Structures are given as C-alpha cells and as structure tokens.
Amino acid sequence: MKIYKYGDNVDTDVIIPARYLNAPDEKSLASHCMEDIDASFASTVEAGDIVVGGSNFGCGSSREHAPLAIKACGVRCVIARSFARIFYRNAINIGFPIMECPEAVDGIHAGDQVSVDFNTGVIVNETTGQKFQAAPFPEFVNVIIENGGLLKSLKARGVAK
Amino acid sequence: MGMTMTQKILARSAGLDSVEAGQLIEGKLDLVLGNDITTPVAITEFNKAGLSSVFDRDRIAIVLDHSTPCKDIKSAQLCAACRDFAKRHEITHFYDVGQMGVEHALLPEQGLTAPGEVIIGADSHTCTYGALGAFSTGVGSTDMAAGMATGLAWFKVPSAIRVNLTGKLPKFVSGKDVVLHLIGMIGVDGALYQSLEFRGDGVAALEMDDRFTICNMAIEAGAKNGIFPVDAKTEEYLKGRVDRPWTAFEADPDAAYTREVTIDLSALRPTVALPHLPENTKTVDEAAGMPVQQVVIGSCTNGRLKDLREAAAILRGKKVADGVRCIVIPATQQIYLDAMEEGLIADFIQAGAAVSTPTCGPCLGGHMGVLSDNEWAVSTTNRNFVGRMGPTSSMIILASPAVAAATALTGVITDPATV
Numbered sequence: 168m169k170i171y172k173y174g175d176n177v178d179t180d181v182i183i184p185a186r187y188l189n190a191p192d193e194k195s196l197a198s199h200c201m202e203d204i205d206a207s208f209a210s211t212v213e214a215g216d217i218v219v220g221g222s223n224f225g226c227g228s229s230r231e232h233a234p235l236a237i238k239a240c241g242v243r244c245v246i247a248r249s250f251a252r253i254f255y256r257n258a259i260n261i262g263f264p265i266m267e268c269p270e271a272v273d274g275i276h277a278g279d280q281v282s283v284d285f286n287t288g289v290i291v292n293e294t295t296g297q298k299f300q301a302a303p304f305p306e307f308v309n310v311i312i313e314n315g316g317l318l319k320s321l322k323a324r325g326v327a328k
Numbered sequence: 329m330g331m332t333m334t335q336k337i338l339a340r341s342a343g344l345d346s347v348e349a350g351q352l353i354e355g356k357l358d359l360v361l362g363n364d365i366t367t368p369v370a371i372t373e374f375n376k377a378g379l380s381s382v383f384d385r386d387r388i389a390i391v392l393d394h395s396t397p398c399k400d401i402k403s404a405q406l407c408a409a410c411r412d413f414a415k416r417h418e419i420t421h422f423y424d425v426g427q428m429g430v431e432h433a434l435l436p437e438q439g440l441t442a443p444g445e446v447i448i449g450a451d452s453h454t455c456t457y458g459a460l461g462a463f464s465t466g467v468g469s470t471d472m473a474a475g476m477a478t479g480l481a482w483f484k485v486p487s488a489i490r491v492n493l494t495g496k497l498p499k500f501v502s503g504k505d506v507v508l509h510l511i512g513m514i515g516v517d518g519a520l521y522q523s524l525e526f527r528g529d530g531v532a533a534l535e536m537d538d539r540f541t542i543c544n545m546a547i548e549a550g551a552k553n554g555i556f557p558v559d560a561k562t563e564e565y566l567k568g569r570v571d572r573p574w575t576a577f578e579a580d581p582d583a584a585y586t587r588e589v590t591i592d593l594s595a596l597r598p599t600v601a602l603p604h605l606p607e608n609t610k611t612v613d614e615a616a617g618m619p620v621q622q623v624v625i626g627s628c629t630n631g632r633l634k635d636l637r638e639a640a641a642i643l644r645g646k647k648v649a650d651g652v653r654c655i656v657i658p659a660t661q662q663i664y665l666d667a668m669e670e671g672l673i674a675d676f677i678q679a680g681a682a683v684s685t686p687t688c689g690p691c692l693g694g695h696m697g698v699l700s701d702n703e704w705a706v707s708t709t710n711r712n713f714v715g716r717m718g719p720t721s722s723m724i725i726l727a728s729p730a731v732a733a734a735t736a737l738t739g740v741i742t743d744p745a746t747v
Contacts (some may be wrong), residue, residue, distance in 0.1 A: 176516055176605060180713040185692040188365050189395065189402035203715040219503045223517035223550060227711060228692070229452040231369055231468035252521050252552055253452055256482075257468035307482065317470050318377040318477075327379055327477045 168215045168243070170277050171208060175221035179233040179254065182225065188232055196232050197239035214241030217283070219275050221247065225254025243282055246290060246301070248272045259308055266290065271299035273290040273300040284297075285312075329578025333555050335524040337463040337577050341446040349487035349584075357387065359440060361449030362477035362668040363431055363688075364392040368406045369469035371413045374476065378476050382417045383479035389421040389440055391431040394688045399695035408573060429686040432456035432544060432628035437660055439569030443558045443576045448472070448481050453628050453710065455546045458555035459539035460562055461576055464552045466617025473721060485550045488523035489514070492587040493530030495594030500744040502638065503538030504708065504728035506591065506631055507545040508599040512609030519551035522586065525579060526556045530593045536565045536636035543631045545710050548606040598743060600706070601726040604667055605610040606713045615741045622705040622737040623648075624717075625729050626657025626684075627691045630708035633663050635729040640672040642733035642744055649739035654681035655697045661686060681736065693717045706735045 178303040181204040183196055190196050201208035218237060224247035225233060236255050237245065244264040258265045264285050269291045275281055280293040304312065314320035321327035331339065331346060339347040362370055367390050382388055390410055395403035407424075414422035421440060432453050435441050440655035441643065443461035447454065452466035467481065475481050492512065512517070524546045525537075529623070534542075539556050546554030560574035566574070598612040625631075625639050636658060648654045656676045658664035664686065667673050676683050690697030691709040699705055699718030704725065707717070711726035725741065734744040 178711075178713045180692075180711070180716050184715050185694055189400070189406055191402065191405075203720050210647070223520060226516060226550065227452065227713060229366065229450055229454075229468055231366070231450075231470060235369075242388040249517065249520060251517070251550060253466050253468060254545075256471065260468060260470035261472075305352055311482075317474050317482075318373055320477060322377060322473055326480065327377065327474065328381075 168217065168280065169213065170217055170219055170275060170281060171205065172219040172275065172277050173204060173221065175227055177204065177220050178227035179225055179230050180227055182233040183230065184238045185281055188230060193235050193239035196236035200236040200240050209240065212240045212242065215243050216241070217281055218241050218245045218273055221243060221272060222249045224250050226251035229253045231257045231261065234261055234263050238263045246271050260317040262312055266301035268301035271301065274299060278291045283304055292321050329584060330582035331692025332523060332583045333557070333577050333579040334463055335485055336611050337444055337446060338483060338485055343387065347485045349485055349486045352482060353485060355446050355472055355574065355604060356480050357475050357479050358445035359387050359389060359447040359449060359452065360470045360472060361389045361431060361435065361447065361454060363394050363451055364396060364407050364410055365394045366411045366450035366469045366472060366584055367571060369407055370472040370476065373470050373473040377490060379477045382476045385418050386420045388419050388476055389435060389478065390419055391423045391428050392428050393427065393686065394635060394692065395694050396428065396687055397425050397685065409583035425662065426570065430631055430688055432631055433659035434662065436460060436540065437662055442566065442570045442574035444570065444574050447723060448475050452547045453544050455551065455553045456540055456544040456628060458543035458553050459536060461556060461558035463553055466547060484521065486521055486523045486734060487586045488525045489519050490588045491524055491526045492528040492590040493526055493589060493593055494528050494590065495530050495592045496533045497593045497596065500730045501596050501598055502728050502730065503534065505596050505599040505683065507542045508601050508606065508609050508726065509587070509591060509596055511545065511549045511606045514549055516548060516605050516607045517550040519546065519549040522551055524549065524551045524554040526554065531556060532559060533636055536561055537632040540632065541629055542597045548710055574721050578744065598623060598728060600731060600741065601712055603712050603723040603725070606712060606726060612743045617726065618741045619739055620704040620706045620725065620735060621652060622697060622703060623652060623654040623732050624690050624707040624709060625732050626659060626698055627709040628659065629686065629710045629731050631657055631663065633666050635708065636663065636667045636672050639729040639733040640675040642730060642747060643681065643736065644675040644681055646737050648680040648736045652736055652739045654736040655690065656681050657684045657687060657689065659686055663737050689715055706732050706741065708732050
C-alpha cells in the first residue's frame with residue numbers, strides 16, 4: 168500500500184474538476200481523480216492505498232462525485248486533520264471510511280506502511296511503530312456505515328420504501 | 329442553556345423541545361433541492377435502492393441551471409434524466425430552460441423558501457436561504473435521494489459563531505465585501521461544522537440582496553449555515569411570494585456562542601479575494617492595478633437585481649477596456665426582465681459586455697466563459713480554487729459587482745469610486 172499525502176483545504180474542485188462532472192460512471196470519475204492537485208494520482212493509485220490530508224479536507228462544492236471518485240480508485244480511507252462538513256456526510260452516506268486524526272496526519276509520511284482498524288479507530292504506522300486513535304463515530308453514524316450507506320440504512324429501518 | 333436561532337429551528341423540525349450542539353437529530357424537511365449535476369447521481373441512488381415514490385411532490389425542487397442551456401451531449405443526457413424523473417414523479421417545482429434561473433436566486437424569488445423552514449439542497453450554496461431566517465444547508469446526492477424518499481435528513485446540531493454587524497455600508501461597498509471581509513478574518517475553515525448567526529443594529533440597513541450574498545458564502549468559511557433574523561425587510565420581501573404560514577425564530581438571550589466577531593459596516597472598504605482561496609482577502613486599494621482578461625458578473629452569489637444595478641451604474645455610458653471580455657449573467661428570468669425594463673441590459677450591451685441567459689456556467693468552469701492558460705479573471709462568483717474556471721494556471725479574483733464593473737472599464741483591479 169502507498170500513502171498519498173496532501174496539505175490543508177484540498178477542495179472538491181481539485182479532487183474531481185467540474186469539467187468531468189458529466190462523466191457517466193464512477194470509473195470515469197476515478198480516472199480524473201485528484202487531477203488538478205496531483206496529475207499522477209489516478210494512474211498510480213492502487214486498491215488499499217490511503218489518502219492523508221490536512222485540515223478542511225473536501226471543502227467547496229457539495230459534489231458527491233468527490234468521495235465517489237476516491238472510493239472508485241480503490242482508496243481504503245482518507246485520514247485528515249478535519250473534514251469539510253458536506254464531504255464528511257457524503258463519505259458516511261456512501262459508506263466510504265474517513266478518519267479524523269490530527270496526530271496521525273503529523274505522524275504519517277509518504278512511503279510509510281499504515282494499517283487501520285475502522286471498528287476501533289486505531290491507526291498504526293507500521294514503519295515507525297506509532298499508534299494513533301481517531302475520533303470515534305457516534306452510534307447513529309456507525310449504523311449508516313454498517314448498513315453500507317444512508318439509503319440501505321433507511322431501508323433497513325423501514326423509513327424508506 | 330438557551331438555544332441559537334438555528335438550534336431552535338432544528339429542534340422544531342425534530343419534534344424536540346430543545347437540542348444542544350453536537351446532538352445528532354433527524355429533522356423533517358420543508359424542501360429538498362437538486363440541480364442538473366447532483367440530481368442525476370441522486371436519481372441513480374434512488375433507483376438503485378429500489379425506492380418507488382417521493383414523500384411530497386410539492387416539496388422537491390429540481391433546477392437545471394449548471395450546464396444549461398446544455399453545453400454538450402453528456403450534459404444534455406444528464407438533464408434528460410432529470411426531466412424524466414420529474415415527469416415520472418410529477419415534481420411540481422421543476423425548472424427547465426426558459427423558466428429556470430440560478431437555483432439560489434430562483435427559489436426565494438418563487439416563494440419556495442420561508443423563515444423557520446428546514447431546507448436541504450444538493451448544492452453547497454443552499455445556505456443562501458438563511459437570509460430569510462430559514463435553516464438551509466448543502467448536502468450530497470445521497471442525502472437528496474433520502475430526502476426525496478422520506479422527507480427527512482440527519483443533522484449534527486451545530487454550535488454557532490455570532491457575527492455582530494454595526495453601522496451602515498458606505499457607497500460602493502456591498503454584501504460581497506462584508507462576507508469576503510468576514511472570511512478573511514476567520515478563514516476558510518473558521519466556521520467549520522458551525523452556524524454563522526448575523527445580529528446587531530447593522531442588520532436593519534442591509535438590503536435582502538446583500539443578505540442573500542452574505543449567507544450564500546457562509547460555506548466558504550466552512551459553515552453549515554448562515555442565518556439572519558427576520559425583520560421588516562424580510563417581511564416586505566416575502567409579500568406576494570409566500571402565502572403559507574411561516575415562523576420567525578429568535579435566538580434565546582442566553583444562547584451560547586463559541587465566538588463573537590464584530591464588523592463595523594461603515595468602516596469596510598471594497599474587498600477582493602486573490603487566488604486560490606476566498607480567505608486571501610485584500611482591500612481594493614491593496615490589489616489595485618492587477619491586470620485581468622475577463623470579468624464575470626452574475627451567479628448565485630451576485631446575479632440579483634441590486635448587483636446588476638450597481639454594475640450598470642458604473643458601466644453606463646462607458647466602454648469595457650480593450651482586451652477585456654465582460655460577461656453579465658442575470659440570475660433568473662425575472663431578474664433579466666426587470667433589468668431589461670430598467671434599461672440595465674442596454675447599458676451592458678452598449679458598454680461592450682456580453683449578456684447571457686441565466687446559468688451557473690463560468691462559475692465552475694462549465695461554459696459561457698471558461699479561461700485559457702495563465703489568464704486572470706475578476707469574478708463576482710464564490711470560489712477561486714485552482715482550476716475552478718479553467719486550466720490550473722488560470723487565476724480568479726473574487727469581488728463585488730461594483731469592483732468587477734470598474735475593473736472591466738480599466739482592465740486592472742479598480743476602486744469603483746475612481747471611475
């Protein structure tokens with residue numbers, strides 16, 4: 168696995184530029200993912216890689232295409248100092264794992280081997296041996312993630328028909 | 329502990345006596361909004377989940393405003409998907425080319441948003457309707473699909489920053505300068521997960537169009553929503569637009585705020601934001617002289633009648649500078665008509681500006697004004713991110729309609745008081 172590390176305020180326009188928003192499916196979105204901040208990302212990213220960002224990750228537009236594109240690249244999760252709120256709820260709603268953990272952001276660098284446990288929120292930098300604890304999700308949010316997204320969760324609860 | 333204005337609206341929507349910051353609630357929605365970029369994703373999720381019907385066909389608005397009139401085949405196919413869905417579910421408030429306007433100017437104009445209501449929209453600038461004392465916030469397409477099916481959305485109750493406005497705006501200074509100044513003060517994540525609640529004796533003198541602009545860009549400070557108290561100006565705006573009952577909420581006197589910020593409106597200068605973040609603010613004096621090749625006046629932020637009046641007053645009888653392309657986009661058909669009847673459209677055309685039918689177009693680098701390599705634009709839109717309006721080498725300076733119009737006349741960032 169590889170680490171892709173970026174700075175603060177990674178916005179949804181660089182995650183998936185608007186000129187690709189009319190792409191017909193997630194695979195096409197994935198092929199342009201991060202294009203305006205890291206032109207080599209889409210061609211080098213592999214399943215299981217992890218994206219690390221600074222504060223306010225995913226700021227800007229409400230486009231769900233942004234977490235969809237990252238997810239479709241096979242990225243395991245995004246770890247950031249903080250997330251912009253719409254990106255945060257979009258990731259949860261599509262069942263894509265995100266972890267808020269400033270210490271991990273400071274303690275993970277490109278080239279490190281990192282493992283994550285979504286149940287406990289524990290992030291381990293296998294290269295340095297450092298362990299980090301991400302902020303846990305509230306129970307309500309866990310139910311959404313465990314059901315594989317908001318709509319499945321609403322159906323499981325019998326709220327949506 | 330008292331509640332903020334936002335908390336009171338959310339408590340009622342959740343059927344609770346009170347809520348506190350950090351609490352997760354499920355709220356009843358008064359309106360669910362989507363556009364031609366976000367609605368197709370919502371439709372896919374809606375169908376994939378096997379959902380069969382919408383909760384209330386009168387409480388969903390679908391506005392085809394982003395890539396319209398359609399810029400290419402793919403956009404046309406996305407709009408067709410929206411059209412089919414709207415027809416199948418008999419969506420009352422479906423706006424296609426000819427009726428549509430930029431969604432956040434259109435919905436209040438059409439009376440679809442009222443004080444005390446809870447509105448989600450699959451567009452980040454849905455926070456605009458806080459100007460009317462509503463709780464409104466941007467969400468994603470899955471939220472939109474869930475909202476259309478159930479009339480519900482989950483929310484984490486936000487804490488709030490209180491923004492005290494005092495004094496009165498000087499000439500050539502408008503709502504855009506207020507909100508850019510605020511974002512410059514607190515930063516693009518300064519209000520992350522929080523509400524921005526505007527208060528103080530400076531509110532009364534702010535026109536509704538200025539309040540819409542200010543709430544529109546609350547998201548650019550990371551905020552969940554921006555909100556103004558309901559006053560005589562709000563009620564005047566609602567007359568003839570909203571005939572259903574609505575509720576004006578007020579923050580409790582002992583409501584807790586995480587922070588208080590005070591802005592003296594009378595001391596503000598025209599303000600711009602340099603590339604590539606809305607927090608990179610400078611006064612027009614500091615930025616004066618920076619050359620641009622394109623000027624855009626329009627968008628959900630600044631495409632309303634007051635904006636067009638301010639721009640036209642500066643352009644009237646003068647000429648756009650050589651080497652500058654000036655594009656003016658009235659935000660709705662009604663605004664376009666009003667501007668035409670007032671003679672503003674003639675002012676723009678005679679000055680050498682291009683006037684377009686309503687569209688979000690250039691704001692997101694879609695169409696109707698995409699930039700080329702290394703070009704600079706001054707734009708009354710809301711984001712100046714890398715690659716937002718063109719290639720990654722293109723640059724956007726955010727500004728008010730007055731600064732944009734003055735800049736169109738000279739080709740360099742210009743104080744409107746000097747032209």
